[in-house]
Amino acid sequence: MAINIIVCAKQVPDPEGPPSSFEINAEERRVTARGIPPVINPFDENALEAAIRIKETSGANITLLSLGKGLSKAVILKAVAAGADASLLVDAEALDAALLDPFATARLLAAAIGKAGPFDLILCGRQAADTNAGMVGLGLAQLLGIPAITLAQKVEIADGRVVVERVLPDGYEVVEAPLPALVTVSGEVGDLRYPSLQAIKAGKALPQTVLGLADLGVEPAGLGRVETVRLTAPSRERRCTLVEGDTPEEAGRKLAQLLRQEKVI
C-alpha cells in the first residue's frame, strides 16, 4: 500500500560556492550570498532520493515541503520533477532563513505539516548546509509526538514500519520504528537523481499549494530560543612555509626534518 511521505526541503545558497561568495554583514548579523544560485540543501536532496526509492520499491505519494522567503520556483520544480507527486510551499517575508532559529523553524514546519494532509513518514536532511545545526528534524518529531531516527543511509518500509540503517562513527546500526515516524537522512544515501527534460515538463503540471503566513496560523515572533549576537569572518588563511629541494625526494625529507625542528612532531 502506498504511504504518504513528506520531504522537508530548505533552499540554501549553493554550499559549494567559493568562500568569497559568502558576504558577512556584521551589523545585521547575517550572511548574504553573492553570485551563487539557491539550491535545495544537499542533505534534503538525499532525503528526497530516499523517498523516491521507497516509492519505487513499495509505493509512496511524495509531497515536497519548503518554507522560506522568496523561494525559487525553478529550484522546487527541478526537485519535484525528480520524483515527487506534489509540493507545498510556505513563502513569506517573515520566513527569512537568516532570522529563524531551529526552534522557530520546527514550529513553523509543524504548522505547515498540519496543512499537508495525513502523512506516514517525514524525511528531512540531517542538517542544513547554511546553519548546520542539525536540530529541526528532531525538533519537528518531538513537536508532532512521533518517533525519530537520525542519520539514515538507507530507509525502507516493511509491515507498516520504517526500517533504517543508521550511520554510526564506526559503521551502522539497523533501527525500526512504527509509522508515522520521522527520519533524518545522511549523505550516504546517495545523490538525488537528475530529472529528464520530459519529467521537468510534466513536473509543472503536478499539484502545488502555496501558503502564506496567515494560512499557518502561527507567527514566527517569540518562537525562537537562540539569538546571534556576533557574526565574523573566519581567519583561515595562514602563512605557509614552502619546503623546497633539488628533487621531490629531498623536499619530502626536508619537510619531515622541518616538522621536527619546529617541534610539530
Added chain:
Amino acid sequence: MADTQGIYILAEIGEAEKPTAVTLELIGLGRDLASRLGERVSTLVLGAGVREAAQELALYGPDEVLFLDDPALSRYDPELYVGALVPFLESRPPRVLLAGHTSLGQDLFPRLAFSLDCGLVTDCVALEVDGGDILLTRPIYGGNAIATQKVGTSKVMATVRARVGEAPQPSSAAAVTPLETAVPASSRLSLKEREVLQSRECPLEEAPVVVSGGRGMGGEDGFAQLTEIAGILSGAVGASRPPVDSGWAASTCQVGITGKVVAPDIYIAVAISGSTQHLSGMGESGKIVAINKDPDAYIFKVADYGVVGDWRQVLPSFSAALREIMQE
C-alpha cells in the same frame, strides 16, 4: 525564570570502559565555566555497567558524578535516554548542560532541548562568559562565517566539538552517586543489528594526527602509504570526498562538512586541493601540512607547511625520514 543551578556534563564511555577524550575535555571546559559563574560541575553517565567508569570520571575534577546503571541502556536508545533524563533535569534544572558534538550528542541533545523547551546551540567551538550570559560560538555556512550566539532560556544547552576543551589532570575523587530517575519501560524504537566497519582504536575525531588523501591519490594504493605515515605518527587516516565517492577510502574516513569534523594537532593533506567543503572539516587543526603538485591549490593558503610536488615522489622519503625521527 526557573531557578537553574550547576554545570552538567553528559559523559560518554568509549573503549575499555574509559571516558572518551571529549568527555574529559568537557569537564575541563565545565570547570572553567563553573569558576566564572560560581557553580558546581556535575557529570552524568548513563549506560549498562557504568559504575567503574563513573569512579574513573570522578578523578577528573567534577564536584560530583551521577550515574544511571541499567541493563536497558546497554545500547543508546534515544527514547530511553530522553525518558530518563527529562524528569531529572526538570527536578534539578541545570544552568548549563553540555555534551560532545558526537554521534550521541547530535542525536540526543535536540530531543532533550525540545522536550525541555531549552535553547540549544550545536557544534560549538568556543564558550565564554559575558556578564550573566553564556556566549557560544559556532561556524555556519560551512565555516564561511563564525556566529556567536546566546540562548533566551534560563537553561543553556550546547554540544561542543572535540578538542575544544582541555582535559584536566586526574586528582582526588569526587562523590559518585546514583542518578535518581527511572528508565522508561519501553521505547517506540527497536534496535536491530549493529555492523562495525572500522576499528575504533583511533577514532578520527580524537586522533592527534590525521593524514588525509584527496582526489589526486588516484586509487587505493596511495592510501596504503597514508596509512603507513599515520602509523608512524600514531594518527588516523582521513580522506576528502572524491576518494570516498570513488571507493578508495571508507565513508567513515571522510573529513568535511558532509563527513567528520576534526581538529587534530597536525593535519597532513596529501593531494587535496582545499575545497570549502573539506576546509570546514579540518580548518581548525593545530598545524596543517600540505603536499600537492599544483602550486596554486587553495590548500597552500591555509597550510603552515607545504611541499609543491607529486606525492608519489615526495611521500616515500617523507615517510622514511619521519620513521627515523620518531625512532630517535
